[in-house]
Amino acid sequence: MKTRSFLSRSVLYALLIAAGAVFAVPFLWLAVSSFKPLDQAMTMPPTLFPRAYRAPIDGRPCEVTLDGPVAQAGVVADVTAGPDAGRRLLLSPAQALARAGELGGAHRVASGWIRVVERPGPGAPAAAAPRWDVVPPGAVESRIAFRWRNYPEALAALGGRDEAGDAGSGRVSFWTFLGNTLTVCILGVIGTVLSNAVVAYGFARVRWRGRDALFSLTLATLMVPFPVLMVPLYGVFRELGWIGTLLPLWVPAFFGSAFNIFLMRQFFAGIPEELSEAARIDGSSEWAIFWRIILPLSKPVLAASALFHFLYAWNDFMGPYLYLTRRDTFTLSLALQAYQSQNGGVQWHYLMAASTVTILPVVVLFFFAQKTFIQGIATTGSKS
Amino acid sequence: MTRRERRQFFTGLGFTSPWLLGLAVFTAYPVLASLFYSFCDYSILKTPVWCGLQNYRELAGDGLFWLSLRNTLVYAGVSVPLGAVVSLSLALLLNADVRGRPFFRVIFYLPSIVPVVAASMLWLWIFNGQVGLLNWLLAPLLAPFGLTPPAWLVDPAWAKSALVIMSLWGTGNAMVIYLAGLQNVPKELYEAAEIDGATGWRRFWHVTLPQLAPVIYFNVVMSLIGALQIFTQAIVMSSAASGGTGTETDGFPARSTLFYTMHLFATAFYDLRMGYASAMAYVLFLIIAGLTWFATRLSRDRMS
Helix, strand or coil: CCHHHHHHHHHHHHHHHHHHHHHHHHHHHHHHHHCCCHHCCCCCCCCCCCEEEEECCCCEEEEEEEEECCCCCEEEECCCCCCCCEEEEEHHHHHHHHCCCHEEEEEECCCCCCCEEEECCCCCCCCCCEEEECCHHCCCEECCCCCCCCCHHHHHHHHCCCCCCCCCCCCCCCEEEEECCHHHHHHHHHHHHHHHHHHHHHHHHHCCCCHHHHHHHHHHHHHHHHHHHHHHHHHHHHCCCCCCCCCHHHEEEEEEEEHHHHHHHHHHHHHCCHHHHHHHHHHCHHHHHHHHHHHHHHHHHHHHHHHHHHHHHHHHHHHHHHHHHCCHHHCCCHHHHHHHHCCCCHHHHHHHHHHHHHHHHHHHHHHCCCHHHHHHHHHHHHCC | CHHHHHHHHHHHHCCCCCCHHHHHHHHHHHHHHCCCCCCCEEEECCEECCCCCHHHHHCCCCCCHHHHHHHHHHHHHHHHHHHHHHHHHHHHHHCCCCHHHHHHHHHHHHHHHHHHHHHHHHHHHHHCCCCCHHHHHHHHHHHHHCCCCCCCCHCCCCHHHHHHHHHHCCHHHHHHHHHHHHHHHHCCHHHHHHCCCCHHEEEHHCEEEEEEHHHHHHHHHHHHHHCCCCCCHHHHHHHCCCCCCCCCCCCCCCCCCCHHHHHHHHHHCCCCCCCHHHHHHHHHHHHHHHHHHHHHHHHHHHHH
């Protein structure tokens, strides 16, 4: 019996660790890729950590990028005469022999040696014809080096500036996108907290004719897919002159949402009715009961709905995609997608860094408010 | 109504008035307006002209409509059941009184709150056929069988599978709900089952699963409604995989990721056929309502 339970516990932990690895690896991959120079982000087999390499070129050690092993033995030679004068070539032994007259300094290389290219120092422009050499694998020194520069460069690129720092489109920058996203998030959270508690109180703690029918209708709207609302909503916002502004993304939050009303009603319904009754006997108005008794007891659910809305607004793509037209109004998610689709799959290391920047606030928020999150979600799934 | 009742009525109405206004403007009006538009020839630039069932009739013979519906149903039909199995399995693992539960819960939950656009960028990179992490891991596993891993997002036969895999990574939300449900199962039921000699599978089948039925119903219906509206991941990943050829709503490769909401969006806002798009939206509404009704009946039959 003992051994069997030991065995089953081992299997349990093995499964758990395997599943944990599967879920965590994409995050780790994102994090390490965001610190790699582009060439290392694209090597196969992948390197685990970003690295920097040093190798001698013409006998003098310098910072290099690796350009892969050479397939055959040959000769690296500097051409001093003929049409290729001034260039350095990798020649097969036969070619080298045939052109011996044109060649200056040369040295032999074995197959499996590595072609290394000098890397420009930070800030220096890339040379048109960087110096290179082919060296034995043992001559390459490597060390783990996180390329922190990816981050400022990625944010500048996201804002529409190229690496040289030329402003592509006026004053739009990463901070514009962050500001827009935070505007939508914070105003939306304020609206959510103000509106939903009041409405949920009306559904949970006041008895009135038509209440239950209206609440059922409210729940039924959860089933309405957004595409059904999309076209007329666009029309409404167009009439209001709100297309191309952030307004459609946060104003509706001030009118409540079915999900949050449901969440809060569940919570309010669990507060003992005697508390309200006692206050009513003392002559308190319904508003006073809500404000002085119910609301102070409801901080956890208010926090949960605020968090959910923040997350929703931070992550939302379809809304911004639908309503926003000018780059200076873009949110982070939309800017990230626009950057990707304009630059193709070229600057992967920047894309990973920009994605990390978009994800990080969510992760930090979660770690600070883990309990509120988990309890809030658990409430949504429990039966009324 | 007595005076007291009337006062209560106005109090209730007063408290709920922000929502009633919002419900009217942001939900009720759009629902009715798009029903009306679905019977009209309409674009935002001109007034709607009544055309009866014309839009619906045209849908019946529209190959792209059927293709997008098929793609969406296939995606939902695979991702929803798999998602339920994965999230419930994770919840069962965590519920088994293990050490480090908070740690694992965080790992399983976090992917579900990551911004979809950023997550799509990450998965694009993982699914990359040449330099992607996934194929680097898969290639040596498949090699002994003489197989090579697919090119995922650029292979029409595998692009949807890639999206399903990504959706499984994001099932943490359902897992948390299952975990809460599992912890609400009364301990006495397990004790009674043990006295009857039921352990392992039988205990799961006869005690855990019936107790969890309402939670399963909730999760499955919610994830089904979500899966039928898949949009963001598909837009981001298919347009990125296409390398910027064509438009973002093409469903690259070979329209294999042309999903319903993408096609609807393009019909409404690129082709400006908003009446036709409204008809599409109502068909989706009916499908969701029908499936929800079916799931509700199924779960009532099981629960009673």
